[in-house]
Amino acid sequence: MKELKIFGIVIVFTLVxxxxxxxFAHSQMHKHVEGDGFAYSDLKAVTVKGDAKRGETLAAACIGCHSIEAKSMPAPMNAVASAEAYGVNPPDLSMAGALLDEKYLTHFLLNPAEVTKSKHFAMPPSAGSEQDAADIVAYLQSFAPKEVKPKEAYEFACGRCHANRYGNWTQIGDVPKTKSNIKTGVDLDALKFQGNLGIYQNKLADYMGKLPPDLSIIIRARSEHFLETLIEDPQSQLPGTAMPRVGVTKEGFEKVREYLEETGDPSKPARESIGKWVILFFVGFTILAFFWKKEKWHGHH
Amino acid sequence: MAHFDENAKPFSHKWLDERLAVDTLDRVLSTEYWIPKNINFLWAMGMILAATFGLLLVSGIFLLMYYQPNTATAFDSVNYTIMSEVGYGWLWRHIHGVGASVVFLIIYIHMFTGIYYGSYKRGRELIWLSGMLLFVTFSAEAFSGYMLPWGQMSYWAGMVITNLFSGGSLHANGLVEWIRGDYVPGQAFLNRFFMLHVLLLPLAIIGLIVLHFGTLRIPHVNNQDGEEFDFEEAARLYKEGNVKESKVIPFKPVFLSKDVFVMGVYFIAFFYLVFYHFEFAMDPVNFDPANGLKTPTHIYPEWYFLWSYEILRPFSTNIGLIAFAIAQVIFLTLPFLDRSPNVAPASRRGAFKYWFWFMLLDMIVLTFMGKLPPQGIWSTVGLIAALIFMALWIALPFITKNEKKL
Structure with a gap:
């Protein structure tokens, strides 16, 4: 039929x-980066077996800077004081064993600057031998939680450099609920928090070269492939970036992605559940319209 | 003084007819507004455009209730307030974003339908001209709307496009600053584009739509063969019940029933895009907040502006600007550059047939090149396509003048 032929031509031109x-345009505009599936294949396999008991003793060195809340070991300094000392707040290690790749973490303890591909990385080498490193890793894994919440993964892997204002998250923690003075409207606690955050961000910007971006809606600003390969190895997508390779596992990345989706694209579940009903409605509408048209055109040809 | 029946119940049919002539209006505008029978689904594009404009208007009103035209809060009012906090805010935004993109696809289909069937001459010049004015105002509406989320692409597209008004070697920087209200896009810029987008341009569009409909009424809609016939005679046959022999159908309900069916098919595709495939209409770059200190690697307009952008780009500044200015208005001259008296599908018009398909393909090539980085082979292809575009317009009067009369 002629009309269907015309319809076909319109569709073909539209699709082209x-x-x-x-x-096509995007394939030409962005260089293609092949992911590694979080295998960290540039690092040698670890041949020794870690001993968690021995690791616990060795980890005494860690808590000079890091807290381990899972073991009730508090941070020696608060986030702002840490940033003033190191440029960034060192992470709590409760989840390190769950979120970080074992091989990566072992090599990381031996030589953080090289493994993170971040020359000015604040943490010094912290294990004397591969055996020591493996022991500490075994220790960190011994108390790591089985299940990590998306927000916890974000806090650990990204949140000390990247705020997420849609998730109410700042580099020094959640924005606290505060009350303003009813007579003046002044909220001193909020101002204090903002002041502390400002000090932290200034120090962080000095350490990183610039303030790392807020990631509230990054899930819509970058493709999933970009985020995956960037987190796996920042240098692959942004050569020369100050962002360190964090060393998360595939599952760890999935948790981070889940959190980014919660803050940046919260309508996804609603879209997917409502969408099919709306489309179904219009399918019904079209069928009825077809019969109406048939009736009205009856006898016209 | 007209006669008013004192016994007519207020708002009854009779009461309304005496005061508003509703029967006459209904007859003139719909039941005896005659449309040729010899048409295909492309004749429904006008109603589809009207429906899409309706969707844009309604979704826009909802978005307007939460949008904040302030450089500090605009981005989050769109991406956080509307997308996460307002019930179904995401749905209205996606309808608005997808609608703004799809409306141009339909406009282009509508335009090329008109070109193919020769529906712009012999009494139909004003239909074409008012339609092209609608295209221009829709373009301005789309551009001003694109500024509002105040993302990276809003900011930098605003910067690049307003820069064009410096006129190259004319260095009319005063004019650029006057348009922006500042040296760079800022609060004054955002506020005025907000005003244009939600008030002045929609008013102009609504006015032009009325004009566009008005221009159709007397010359009537064209048909698939460009056949000229006596509408009054055809209407008489139809009213006598010879619907099979008559060459016309009434707008309501016969033409409308087909429009509604085509609209149904269109809405299935439209809402599929809204729910499952909206990325094409919402550029990722615009989800980074505007930053005057950081230029994006690639700055490109939305797809529907790419062909004219590519006419600007491959040339040196001054020549590019002149070519660009010509490209913006050249379609308005179509009824006067086409020197042939034939109103017929392009397939029967000899050389014009090739002109039509070359133009369509050339504009698609320009569109592709407009998005690609202007390097190496792409800029050469872009330059050639831009030259072909110009050459086709120069050739048009000559090839149509020599066209054999049908």
């Missing part, structure tokens, strides 16, 4: 147009 301005 779409292909040219979307998939």
């Amino acid at each position: 147009l779409y292909w040219g301005v979307e998939p």
